[in-house]
Amino acid sequence: MALARAFMQLSPIITALRRHKVATLLIVLQVALTLAVASNALFIAATRVVHLSRPTGTDEAHTFIIRNGWTMGQNATQINANINADLETLRHVAGVRDAFSSQGFPLGGYNADLITHIKLEPDQKADAQVAPYFASDEHTIHTFGISLIAGRNFRPDEIAGIGPNDKMAPPDIIITHSLADKLFPDGSALGKTVYLPDGPTAIIGIVASLQSSLCSLWNRDDALDGYTVLVPMHYLDPAGVVYLVRTDTTAMQPVITAALKALRERSGARIINPKKDVFTMAYVRKRAYADDHSVAMLMSILSALLLLATAGGIVGLSSFWVSQRRRQIGIRRSLGATAGDILRYFHAENFLIVSGGVALGALLAFLANLGLMQFYELPRIPPYTPLLGALVLWLLGQLAVWGPARSAAKVPPVVAIRTE
Incomplete structure (x- = not known):
């Protein structure tokens, strides 16, 4: 009615x-x-x-980053020795679950040293797949808190020291599931040989997900932030290295203080500004997505x-x-x-x-x-x-x-x- x-x-x-x-x-x-x-x-x-x-795929709540600069005059051998000693020191700090060194970190921003190119054939005519990468070792997966869904982790003997001007031709790599599907849509990525700019390498492992240093906005075919590669290497840059540390607690400040103290006591061959060079992944996320x-x-x-x-x-x-x-x-x-x-x-x-x-x-x-x-x-x-x-x-x-x-x-x- x-x-x-x-x-x-x-x-x-x-x-x-x-x-x-x-x-x-x-x-x-x-x-x-x-x-x-x-x-x-x-x-x-x-x-x-x-x-x-979007999640980075890492254990963000328990992770902090240290940007470690080197004092002048150190050669590649000294830097590699310092990195190994620093990591051993960090892993023994109370409250630290694991740590590794790299040249970057998730959501850290674009850098030419964070990008590589992958081909399926050595003489491939089509454009190579652009892929961000992280220098990694056998502790990287555990430090990030990511899941290995296929294959195996790196072995300690596979970790090489590579400088910014050295050729990067590792015997094997680990890639994310999204990159594996991009390269091999039929699901056969594990065990396949692909070609980096400096030579062939084998895919020995696939992780569920890991966001790269990039955070591109639109989910398009050329989005790179999930196509991440782990390369078994210590990055021997005279300018410095990045340490990623995973803790047992979300109250990380005491652990950060103890970690910095342990690094200072171990060697004075470093430059770390506690106010600018040490930050949590929560801060990194906030800064990356501020815009x-x-x-x-x-x-x-x-x-x-x-x-x-x-x-x-x-x-x-x-x-x-x-x-x-x-x-x-x-x-x-x-x-x-x-x-x-x-x-x-x-x-x-x-x-x-x-x-x-x-x-x-x-x-x-x-x-x-x-x-x-x-x-x-x-x-x-x-x-x-x-x-x-x-x-x-x-x-x-x-x-x-x-x-x-x-x-x-x-x-x-x-x-x-x-x-x-």
């Missing part, structure tokens, strides 16, 4: 809206622009939130402000129309219209206006997304995003018009016989 009454009011509603074309058009355009902008803004925010929430977090917050605030402005516009217009139609409402009440009829009238009117804005806004949302895809490589917006935005706007419109509609429903029939 109520639905039939609502349909019966469509004709007078449309007639009334035609007499207020400019005001109606402004609200329709406001709703349309709100839907177009808010849908894309919230889609960007959601994409960023999903991106910054994503800021963009997500900005887009969310922008969407909220647009929705509030649209709600304010609906409230203002509805209140104005109620004040203009008090005599008309009084006449309807005197002819038998109930308070519920008046409420339904204004809610139905608002629904029609918002629906017009939603239809136009959905079109604008997809057009805006096409532009963003072209200039900023934004993924295609899924159809349900504007639909969810439309539902929010319909609900917002109904809530916004409720106050003015309730005020209209209280207009007494006697208003119809008053003279102005």
Whole structure:
């Protein structure tokens, strides 16, 4: 019955809206622009939130990093000996579960020394697969807290000392599952020989997942942040080395203090700034995704402000129309219209206006997304995003018009016989 009454009011509603074309058009355009902008803004925010929430695959809560610089004049042999001694020292610090040295760490940022290229054939004509790598040893998997799902770990005798200008041709490597699937979609990566720039190497192990030093935003075919390679080597860079340390506790500060003290007591051939060169993986994640977090917050605030402005516009217009139609409402009440009829009238009117804005806004949302895809490589917006935005706007419109509609429903029939 109520639905039939609502349909019966469509004709007078449309007639009334035609007499207020400019005001109606402004609200329709406001709703349309709100839907177009808010849908894309919230889609960007959601994409960023999903991106910054991805796990690195490591035991982040128990891991900290030490950037260790070397004093001048040390050769490769001395650096290698210092690295081995430092790692042995760190592993015996109270609260330390394991440690290893590398040239980088997950989410650490791009560096040319963190990238290699993999070919399936020595004379392959097609582009080689770009893959970030970490210098690793037999303690790396345990220190990261990652899972070896196939094959074996490195042996101590396979760990070589390699400087920045040396050829990197290890006898074997360990790769992530995503890289294994990329190189060998048929699932036959384990035991296969691939070719690094300086020679062949065998895939002896596959780990479940491990994020590289990169944190590329869009999950595209050329995304590199999960295509990680572990290379059995100590990186003998005269500029310094990175130590990754896994602890038994999340309260890492006492362990960090003890680790730095042990390194200082072992040798003075190092440069470590405790304020700048020592940080937890939690801090690394926060720093790496700071821009994503800021963009997500900005887009969310922008969407909220647009929705509030649209709600304010609906409230203002509805209140104005109620004040203009008090005599008309009084006449309807005197002819038998109930308070519920008046409420339904204004809610139905608002629904029609918002629906017009939603239809136009959905079109604008997809057009805006096409532009963003072209200039900023934004993924295609899924159809349900504007639909969810439309539902929010319909609900917002109904809530916004409720106050003015309730005020209209209280207009007494006697208003119809008053003279102005």
